[in-house]
Amino acid sequence: MDVLNHSSRKRETYQVHVTQSVLWECALGIAAITNTPIIKTLEKPADYWEELKESLPVGLLAELDFVSIKNTWKALLQLLHKRDFHDLGEFTSYIQTLPMTELTFICLPFIGSKYQEIRRRASLGEESAMKEMMKLTSDHSFFPNYIEFICQANGKRLKEHLINVMNFWYEAIIEKDSYHLQTILKTDYEMKKKMLDKMPPEELVEWATGGVSYLPEPSVHNVLLIPQYIYRPWNIEADIEGTKVFYYPISNESITPNDQYTPNNFLVLKHKALGDEVRLRIVKLLYEHDRTLQDITEKLNIGKSTIHHHLKILRAAKLVEIIDAKYSLKRIALDMLSKELELYLNQ
Template sequence: MDTLNLSSKKRETYQVRLKYSPLWESALGIAAITNTPLLNTLEKPMSYWSSIKESISMNLLEHLEYVEKNNTWKALLQILHTKDFTDIEDLTNYIEQANSEDLRFICLPFVGRKFEDIRRQAIQENKTAIKELKKITSDNPFFPDYIQFICSVEINELKNHLIFVMQSWFEEVVKPNAKELTQILHNDYQAKKKMLTKMTAEEFVAWATGGVSYVPEPSVHYVLLIPQYIYRPWNIEADLDGTKVFYYPVSNESIYPNDKYMPDNFLVAKVKALGDEVRLKIVKLLFEQDRSLHDITDQLELGKSTVHHHLKQLRAAKIVEIKNSKYSLKLNSIDSLSKEIDSYLNK
């Protein structure tokens, strides 16, 4: 049945917030080096990660093994969201002084307001609540085991581990290049802050993250964007109460600020993807409507393997995505292209 819309109310959207700190980079570095299956997909080569493992202390290596076993990098990220820490000492003092229940609660992942009572009960070692929280998060590859760990680990063991691994990683890995790293993060923060005034919230999030289409959710009022260098080219997504978080990869321009001719890596990917006759035809076909692979091959009269190759490149550039088993054009990605080029030409 058709609906006659007489409402004057516009669809609500979220507000975008930006933050940066080398402390986020530290926690994400710990997450990266302990995510062994993902290491070879990161921008930094395997030789970089091998050299870190060869240069750091044995004690830190042992704690990284503990991180890999228990995913305590998640606890570090959760804690970093509690306040704006001024430095590593501020963070470690906070962990040391936190009481047992508060620290466990902070470390547990947020899974929705309606489950906050279960989250509270879980830290009391309520077996039914822990079981329920694990069930709620069962589609996540590590949350259930992580929840069990946080609810049962001896609190001083957890505190000592978190303090040592974060402090040691910062001192041994981040601090030697902290000035350069902080400048890169600051450059990206400033560039994003400037562009935020020129785009809608949804358009901006898609641009900053290289194509993440995040539509407003009823319980999410803010999107927090945190630039990171160590996990390029990946975006990392997290949930807080009322906030969606994206730790997004910094741009090429932020890494090479003195080269005014250095284009943004996402812009390069888009332009390369669009610089082909077949791919432009596909874009126009998908602008008209979502289509299956079969539909596209019929329209273009090309082989499936050829069309699939072009679609793969368009997807890599975050111009095309798959929705309900069909290929769909990401309109935000196309709409923001002129603003991205304008920003590049006038920087």
Template sequence: MNLLTITGRKRESYQVELEYSLLWESALGIAAITNTPLVDTLEKNGEFEQLRLEMPTALKNELDYVEQHNTWKSLLQLLHAFESNSNDLDKFNDYVHNLNDEQFKYYCLPYFGTALQQCRTLAANGNQESVDSMKEAAKDNPFLPTYIEFICQVNVVDLKMHLLAVMSLWIEAVIHADADHLLTILKRDFDEKNSMKEKLSPEEFVAWATDGTEYAPEPSVHRVLLIPQLTYRPWTIVSDIEGTKVFYYPIPNTSIFPDDKYLPNYLFIQKHKALGDEVRLRMIKLLSERDYSLKEITEQLELGKSTVHHHLKILRAASLVGNRSSNYYLKEQSLAALSKELELYLQQ
């Protein structure tokens, strides 16, 4: 095909913004500790195990409810609607209390793009056809269809009480004693990222800030929001809100321990640990050929499904392998960057 371009318009990129607060850290902590499939890959897994033993019964009960209904998603959705840069829990509580039932459910429901916004509004008002449309849009997600049905059927007063209770109890048990130190780390990383933002293109900056996440502009996304977090390290969590792609990215060691020049970045350590195993190296070589499904990997390597799943989880946590359309793929840039990361570490 012969193509002659006569437009002078360049591809538009997105605007990058940063936010941080202890409310974000709290909601993500609640999400992390109740994410059973991934919790053993988290840096804070040991702390979470101890916390589970020592936490008040009231908090344990609320976290059990979070795990059952994935209400951590509601917290994050509501924080995006709220003044999320605020650290004031009382203001957040007042904001949630003052939402009417339809507003509350609308904000709790996930965003699936502009085409389904009317369905989202109608679903929040109890229209079952719209609820079913949203569930259909979410059918490839392991928890969202059930979550959507739950939000549309739940008693709003009960859910509000639960969300505010679990946030208050988490902040009291986990955040309060260390709040000043956490804010210092969050602010330090926020300042470091802001100092680099003007030196890189938006796409380069997102990749740098999130340990290699590649995100190309999308037609309906004009803003990328970066939110630093400690509690979900080493994972970067990706989400969508209206017109915005959100990355809750892991704070690097350099922002946590700025005076220790010998401390390597946590993800850098995890990459080398992930590669220090024969089975995982075989997977890396296999995925260097093409994308493979879980079934294909088990057949090619003649391993059990649970064994393959375990090793893939470690490779994904180390940001060496990704998942798309039910297939696993090698993050070639992340793998190729290892030698450069080692060089930078030795020179720091």
């Protein structure tokens, strides 16, 4: 049935906020080194992580073993979202003074506004609420075990662990390079902040994250962008009440802030991807509407393996994605090209 839309209301979207701190880098570093399945996919090579582990003090290694078993890096990130901490001392003091029930509530994952009462009851020690949270998150890779641990943890030991692992990692890894880290994180933060009023929210999120399309969803009124270096090239998504969080990989030009000629990696990838006649033909086909691989091969009369190769390049450049078994053009990414080029030329 056709619908005539005479509504004057605009489609609701979210507000984008940007923040940065070396403390996020500290917590994410702890998460990275204890995430064995993903560590080989990080930008820093496997040799870097092996050599790093060999150089770490025994006390830190013991705490990292605990992180790898219990996934307490999640608790660190949850706690860091509670306020803007100026330094590690302020953060550790905050943990020390938190009542145990409040600490438990903060560390438990946010799983939706309608489940906040269950989360609160679980933090107060109600076993049925804990089990309900575990059931609600049963399809998540580690949430059920993490929830059970947080609800049953010895408060004093948990506080000691969180404080120790942050302090030990900061002293061993962050402190010696803190000036450089603070410089590049702040550079990227300033770049993204400058674009808050120049790009629509969805466009800004896709540009900052290097291609993540995040559409507005009910009860999410804010998106928080936090630059990180240690987890490049990955974006890490998280949810807190009313907010979607993206810990996004800082751009190439932020890593070399004194070199004004370093272009953003995705800007280069996009232009390379479009610098080919076949790929431009594919883009035009997808501009018309989404298509299957078979549709594209028939339209262009080119072998399926060749078309698949070109589509891989377009996907790597975040210009094309797969939706419901069809290839779809990421129009926002295409529309942003001129703005990204202008930003690079004027930086």
